[in-house]
Amino acid sequence: MTEDKGNTKKRILVVDDEPDFLMAIKAMLEANNFTVLVAIDGQEGLNVARSEKPDLIVLDLMLPKMDGYKVCRFLKFDEKYRMIPIIMLTARGQNEDRQLGKDMGADCYIVKSERPETLLEKINELLK
């Protein structure tokens, strides 16, 4: 993505309630030439997703105000936002999380403790 400059940069919305982690993932994505939008709870995430229509969303599962599943469901069952790829991110691959995430229409599901490269690969794959 090195040739992408200015307006051609892809915009990614990251929704997570942990400020430090948000900063980490923002830095990582910016270092890889993405524009990063952030939201710290589910409601804000949904609002930003609707108003900004990002190219991709990285969504935490356990969020204040509205959990990640619900945000995902609202977007994936709405014609206008259905095409935005969503990556569900959670602390640990708890049993039903993955299936639920998929049922809710998430495009992919990643455990936070996996290497950052895994997330990057998935993002690039989904943005192709």
Added chain:
Amino acid sequence: MPKSKGNLKNKVQWLEILFKIAKEVNSNLGLKRCLKSIIDNTVEVLNVERSSLMLLDKQKKELRIEYAKGISREVIKKAIVKIGVGVSGWVAKTGKPLLINDISKDRRFRPREKGKYYNQSLLSVPLKARDQVIGVLNVNNKRGKRIFTKDDLELLSALANEASIAVSNARLYQELLSANERLKELDLLKSDFVANVSHELGTPLATCRYFTSLMLKEAAGAINKQQRDYLQLMDSNIERLTRLINNLLSLSRIEAGRFDLKRLKIKMADLSTEVLRTFEGLLLEKQIDVENRIPKETPDIYADRERIIEVFTNLIGNAIKFSPKNSKVLLDAKTISKSIAKGQERKYLRVEVTDTGKGIEPDSIEKIFSKFEQLDRDLPQREKGTGLGLAISREILKLHKGEIWAESELNKGSSFFFTLPIFNEEEHFFERVSDEINRARSEHNSLSLVVLAVENFSKVKTRLSRDEILGLMFELEAIVKKTVRRPNDVVIRFKKGEILAILADTNKEGAYALAGRVRESLEKPEFNTSSGRIKLNFEIGVVTYPDDALNETELVNEANKVLTKKEGK
């Protein structure tokens, strides 16, 4: 002691009654029925008009009537006797039986109302449990204005003894029930704790990992060689900590018996590539070549995806760890048949992970599956495992009705194999029910299935996209889950539009109550879809072990009857 023939006849009758009561007390009649039987028999055999059984409230130091005959309901409700007051109070205080020939002449007691006893002879005995008074059994108004005898006292004491046993049993049972409730609550707290810890630790660790990785990639400026080395050490230790936490969490869940499997259809080839990807760095570093021969298409396996990933991670991790540089690791999977009973065969998928490392001593080959048994003592600290991986893997496979074992030749390498049974959707559902019914049987619990079927599913299906159907089923599942409040009990079957909740430890009554609540929450279903509001008709059924069915086959058949009822319409 009986002297006459009449007395002897009485005595025989008494013994018969006592024997009958003793039998009732030891059966599961319930306290109320036992006490009723004791009082009824007392009244009859002692030939009295009134009998009352009072129980002692230790804290309030008062007696209340638990069961009585010949006394009006209002009196039963109101009668409260303080310890030490009146005849019953005296017996409760002293713990001694009391036989009074004429109460009007007994200075210790004065009847509160005239005419309370038309016969002045009274008899009261204490109920005792472990030498403590727990109540009093009273009789008065012996018919024919007769006076109570020593034989009467003896018999009443024997009856009181049976009553004490009945009361103590009931109380012990109650205590056991509430202790069991408390344990269940604690168990839930523990698993909540485990889940919370995993979430709380996961995010800070991930944060460290992301920043370390950024610095290593010089995203925050150039770094020198020493800085790179240090950061790399940080990175591998974060990795180790992550593994350790995951292992400890798994083990604590297994040991708490709360390792509920979420069996879903999985593809072995996909899992293996997913796991291999996490080892890419290490493979590159050690120049290890992995030959993955697991076929793209293997038979359907219903297994807990995360758990099998855990097994794979442990095995592949070990293989890489014990392989020398520039060597090879092989993955493979084959379908095998194994006889499980006479003439009965079951198909398994056998997965293999083979390395070309130094091998395992024959003596150690079984030991490596024990907790905290490590073969990597001589490896550097950062490469050391947790000593839990294989123990956890074995537990995981046991839960899946599979196996894990190792074969090895010193200095040539080791092969680790694990097997998983091959099931179709029906067999898988049957297995789940079978697991639960066995548990219910051993714990003397009930087990219920609540079957929720969308009656007009085939019609609904034609109007909706695949995503919408999934969303709809999810919504329904969420409603059932919310009502059931035990997420692990729910099994869903998408294909035919039905949701089956397997409710452990739930009797028919409880299941009907739940089914009723599910129906209530479905009364105003908001299913807005792209093709407008959709109206769904539901069929809800309940089947219970041991009421409707005594084994898994019957239970599944009964559940299917509910479903075919739906399709027949």
